[in-house]
Amino acid sequence: MSKADNNTTDFGYKEVPREDKVKHVADVFHSVAAKYDVMNDLMSGGIHRIWKKLTIEQSGARAGMKILDIAGGTGDLTLRFSRIVGKTGHVTLADINDSMLKVGRDKLSDKGAVANIDFVQANAECLPFPDNHFDIITIAFGLRNVTDKDAALRSMQRVLKPGGKLMVLEFSKTNNPLLSGVYDFYSFNVLPKLGQAIAGDAESYRYLAESIRMHPDQETLKGMMQAADFVNCKFQNMTGGVVALHTGIKP
Amino acid sequence: MLQTALTIFLESSVNKLLATDNATLSALEKLSGKVFEFKITDAPIHLFLLPHSSGIELQQNYQHPADTCLTGSITEFRSLITADDKSSQLFGNGVNISGDVQLANKLQRIMANALIDWEGLIANYSSDVIAHQLFNFGKAAFEQSSLTKESLSLNLAEYLQEEIQTLPPRPQIDGFVEDIDSLNQQVERIDARITAIEQKILSAIKTTA
Ligand SMILES: C[S@@+](CC[C@H](N)C(=O)[O-])C[C@H]1O[C@@H](n2cnc3c(N)ncnc32)[C@H](O)[C@@H]1O
Numbered sequence: 001m002s003k004a005d006n007n008t009t010d011f012g013y014k015e016v017p018r019e020d021k022v023k024h025v026a027d028v029f030h031s032v033a034a035k036y037d038v039m040n041d042l043m044s045g046g047i048h049r050i051w052k053k054l055t056i057e058q059s060g061a062r063a064g065m066k067i068l069d070i071a072g073g074t075g076d077l078t079l080r081f082s083r084i085v086g087k088t089g090h091v092t093l094a095d096i097n098d099s100m101l102k103v104g105r106d107k108l109s110d111k112g113a114v115a116n117i118d119f120v121q122a123n124a125e126c127l128p129f130p131d132n133h134f135d136i137i138t139i140a141f142g143l144r145n146v147t148d149k150d151a152a153l154r155s156m157q158r159v160l161k162p163g164g165k166l167m168v169l170e171f172s173k174t175n176n177p178l179l180s181g182v183y184d185f186y187s188f189n190v191l192p193k194l195g196q197a198i199a200g201d202a203e204s205y206r207y208l209a210e211s212i213r214m215h216p217d218q219e220t221l222k223g224m225m226q227a228a229d230f231v232n233c234k235f236q237n238m239t240g241g242v243v244a245l246h247t248g249i250k251p
Numbered sequence: 252m253l254q255t256a257l258t259i260f261l262e263s264s265v266n267k268l269l270a271t272d273n274a275t276l277s278a279l280e281k282l283s284g285k286v287f288e289f290k291i292t293d294a295p296i297h298l299f300l301l302p303h304s305s306g307i308e309l310q311q312n313y314q315h316p317a318d319t320c321l322t323g324s325i326t327e328f329r330s331l332i333t334a335d336d337k338s339s340q341l342f343g344n345g346v347n348i349s350g351d352v353q354l355a356n357k358l359q360r361i362m363a364n365a366l367i368d369w370e371g372l373i374a375n376y377s378s379d380v381i382a383h384q385l386f387n388f389g390k391a392a393f394e395q396s397s398l399t400k401e402s403l404s405l406n407l408a409e410y411l412q413e414e415i416q417t418l419p420p421r422p423q424i425d426g427f428v429e430d431i432d433s434l435n436q437q438v439e440r441i442d443a444r445i446t447a448i449e450q451k452i453l454s455a456i457k458t459t460a
Pocket of ligand 1 (some may be wrong): 141
């Protein structure tokens with residue numbers, strides 16, 4: 001990541017003062033919250049459900065576990081986790097944005113799943129949970145929005161139990177040139193138009209496309225996880241690297 | 252990925268069908284926390300079933316041992332679920348059970364009493380169409396690692412899941428798969444044309460350089 005200097009950070013392709021990124025990201029997600037699920041399906045052709053299912057399958061989640069879904073948004077992962085951990089387990093959906101949390105809470109209560117779920121407004125950079133608390137932590141399509149990613153990884157490391165697993169599902173770099181071309185065209189031409197048509201908001205979706213390009217590639221993120229004291233760090237590309245699932249264990 | 256799409260499709264079909272079947276849902280809730288493993292011997296199907304209060308969660312991978320493992324052929328599973336005498340001890344008729352047999356019997360009773368046409372579901376899920384044609388198609392797409400085709404087929408499977416709220420009847424699936432096949436061929440032709448054009452451009456660049 002090339003930062004102009006320490007006082008600014010990337011917001012999509014723009015450089016903004018570090019302290020402003022949170023606000024800009026908040027504006028994006030306040031703006032998209034209501035149409036978030038519909039847009040997710042449209043944008044990915046539904047494939048995000050498959051990426052999420054594969055994440056769940058590899059999480060090792062089982063009855064009785066405590067799981068944190070940070071940047072959990074509208075709660076797709078939380079819902080599946082809450083069904084797997086059952087009455088004896090617990091899932092915490094944390095998100096910095098109260099609009100996204102509200103959409104998430106409403107959706108999950110419609111689906112009859114809230115008994116074992118907590119909704120917490122929190123910043124991934126400084127999680128308000130005790131040390132060594134969770135068996136599994138997931139952050140899906142969230143890390144790229146976080147200003148200080150290293151702080152967020154350290155914070156997750158702290159609240160994870162020794163032996164616990166962190167899973168980062170995020171857009172990444174594809175190394176297939178044909179696919180990259182199609183993907184770029186899609187992201188910068190089709191996506192903002194879809195955003196405009198469905199959510200009445202092209203800017204937010206332009207930000208999403210740009211933020212994806214600014215996110216560290218597979219090897220860089222793996223290195224960042226190692227630097228935050230995770231071991232057994234691995235990643236698995238999905239859909240040709242459009243998305244990667246990184247996992248690491250707290251020693 | 253394609254198998255995963257089909258698993259999500261099957262799971263959401265079952266859950267939609269169970270949404271109004273409160274008796275079944277409360278019976279499933281009692282089994283919440285238990286894990287059932289299904290191994291089909293004559294089709295590439297290996298699934299874990301996790302019951303919960305809104306239906307079932309289906310996974311192709313589960314990283315811990317299941318409580319009960321059921322192994323058998325498609326016919327064996329089908330005959331045990333569609334036997335006329337719903338109350339008889341059906342598991343054990345060819346289907347091999349390891350682990351907690353009591354649990355297997357409980358699940359069997361729940362499935363038999365559920366207001367679901369399991370035979371139709373299983374036929375659809377495991378029919379040649381899905382288990383072989385789509386599987387082979389997925390494999391071919393995967394082997395050529397042509398992502399356009401891969402995501403195309405995924406979109407179609409997703410379409411099935413999302414747009415057609417219940418499971419479509421067999422003829423519909425047949426037609427659908429034909430559509431996929433012809434799309435597949437079209438994509439291949441486009442692929443070939445793009446490659447040809449690319450080569451033309453490349454050689455044009457080379458001759459002008
Ligand atoms: C693209 S959504 C992903 C939602 C969900 N995990 C999913 O996969 O559908 C990104 C979420 O990250 C949240 N977010 C952004 N910055 C965050 C931060 N610093 N801490 C916690 N959540 C954050 C946003 O509010 C938004 O809900």
